[in-house]
Amino acid sequence: MPIYFYDIHEKPFGCFSNFSPHGFELDGEWWKTSEHFFQAHKFVDTPYLEQIRKLPSPKAAFDFARSRQSDVRSDWRMVRDDIMRKAVERKFQFNAEIREILLATGNVLLVEDSPVDFYWGCGSDRQGKNMLGKILMEVRERLRDL
Numbered sequence: 001m002p003i004y005f006y007d008i009h010e011k012p013f014g015c016f017s018n019f020s021p022h023g024f025e026l027d028g029e030w031w032k033t034s035e036h037f038f039q040a041h042k043f044v045d046t047p048y049l050e051q052i053r054k055l056p057s058p059k060a061a062f063d064f065a066r067s068r069q070s071d072v073r074s075d076w077r078m079v080r081d082d083i084m085r086k087a088v089e090r091k092f093q094f095n096a097e098i099r100e101i102l103l104a105t106g107n108v109l110l111v112e113d114s115p116v117d118f119y120w121g122c123g124s125d126r127q128g129k130n131m132l133g134k135i136l137m138e139v140r141e142r143l144r145d146l
C-alpha cells in the first residue's frame with residue numbers, strides 16, 4: 001500500500017510535505033522549511049531570495065514566488081529537481097525525528113497526494129509525475145546507506 005501524504009497536520013507522514021515546520025541550515029543560512037528554500041531559489045540576482053527566506057510561513061513563500069512568476073530564472077525547469085533534492089535531503093539530515101519516520105517506511109511507495117499538482121504530486125487523477133515522492137524515496141535510499 002502506497003503512503004499518500006499532503007496535509008502537514010496528518011500524522012505521522014505530514015512531515016514529508018515541504019510545508020512541514022522542519023527547518024535546517026543550508027549554504028550558511030537558516031531555512032524555516034524546505035518550501036522556503038525551494039521557492040527562494042526560483043530567483044537569482046534579485047533581493048527576492050533573501051526576502052523569501054525571511055517570510056514567516058511556507059505559504060507566504062509560495063505565494064510570494066507565485067506573484068513574481070515573470071522574474072523566475074529562465075533555467076528553472078532545468079534546475080528545479082536538483083534544488084528540491086538538495087532541500088529535501090538536508091531537511092531529513094538535519095531533523096533526526098523525521099529521518100526515522102522516513103527510514104521506517106522501508107521501500108513503500110511515497111506519493112504527494114496533491115489534488116492540483118501533477119508535477120511534484122500525483123494530481124487529482126493520481127497519475128501525475130510525483131516528483132516530490134520520487135525525491136523522498138531517493139533521499140530515503142541515500143540516508144539508509146549512511
Ligand SMILES: Nc1c(N[C@@H]2O[C@H](COP(=O)(O)O)[C@@H](O)[C@H]2O)[nH]c(=O)[nH]c1=O
Nearest residue numbers: 006007008017018019035038114120132
Ligand atoms: N501547494 C502545496 C504543496 N505543494 C508544494 O508546492 C510546491 C510546488 O510549487 P510550484 O513548483 O511553485 O508549483 C512543492 O513544494 C509542492 O510540494 N504542499 C503543501 O503541503 N501545501 C500546499 O498548499
